[in-house]
Amino acid sequence: MGESAKILNPDKKVLMPEIEGTQCPMAHQLSAEIIKKYREKYPEAPLVVYVNTTAETKALADITCTSANADKVVNSLEADTILFGPDNNLAYYVQKRTDKKIIPIPEGGGCYVHKKFTMEDLKxxxxxxxxxxxxxxxxxxxxLQDNADYIASTSGIIRIVLNSDHEEFIIGTEVGIIDRIELExxxxxxxxxxxxxREDAICHEMKRITLEKIERCLLEEKYEVKLDKDIIEKxxxxxxxxxxIK
Structure with a gap:
């Protein structure tokens, strides 16, 4: 996300409170080699990548998406076949909401936190x-998607709980969202x-960002995000x- 901030604001100084062990593992699942392989197999198919990817991966994509707008992004494209990565479960979610053929790449791609959830947990x-x-x-x-009452992005989950008349919710995402919802x-x-x-649905990379590290980052201006100009442009x-896309 720090890279995305730099990409959209190349002339601004973008700082990260911590760089050691904070990168999303899923962001590195879709490499240039994998993209090249699928581009050769499906030369006419545009590549849609999740924002949770590296700057290098975004530079090789036709368009990005978030979990909130993934289906809208895919349906905005003229092509009938779409390469979509790296989260296979998000690809399934999109496939249920489009007539286009979704090719999830890479095989088995996804978030380790959300992969923890099972039907036994739900039961x-x-x-x-x-x-x-x-x-x-x-x-x-x-x-789990087929057996849920609601499927939504992080912001969508918060919005649904706040606006719903229901009093009890089973929340299937990173547990930190519960603190945020309770504050709201x-x-x-x-x-x-x-x-x-699941109580152990914890993103260890996100948890490495603390208030102390944010304060240190602001005082010392350490860990500036720097990217190649060509990568930024693409x-x-x-x-x-x-x-x-509206």
Whole structure:
């Protein structure tokens, strides 16, 4: 995400509070070699990549997407066959919402946190909270998507809980979102029961960013994000194409 900020603001100084062990593992699953292989096999298919990818990967893509707009991005393209990566579960989510043929790349790509969730987890949660609505992220498995009440991006999950009349939710995404939702509920004087689908659904890379590291970053201006100008230009084209979609 730091790279994306730099790509969109190349003349600004972009700082990261920490660089050691903070990069998303999924972002590195879609390499230039894999892209080349699929481009050769499907030369007419545009490549849509998740924003959770490296700057180099974005530079090789036709357009980027988020979990909130992935289906809209795909449906905006004229081609009937789309290369989509690196999250295979998000590709499944999109495939259910388009008539186009989605080719997920690479094989087995996805978020290790969301891959932890199983149908057994869901069954246990529903047995304990039978009246709770199941709200999950589209990075969850196809089986979970097919059995959820709601599938939404991080911002979508927050919005649904805040605006819904339901009082209980089983949340299938990184557990830190529950703290965020509870803060938002407190602001509007509401209280709801939020049940994590798994207590250990933790993104260790995100958790390495702390308030102390943010303070140090601002005081010392360490860990500036630097990218090759050619990479910035090509990656920005892919991001800006996404931003143009209404």
């Amino acid at each position: 246990r949660a529903k047995e304990k909270y039978p009246n709770a609505k199941v709200l999950i992220h589209p990075e969850c498995s196809p089986e 509920l407190e602001k509007i004087g509401k209280k709801k029961t939020l049940i994590p689908l 990656a920005r084209n892919a991001i800006e194409r996404m931003l143009e």
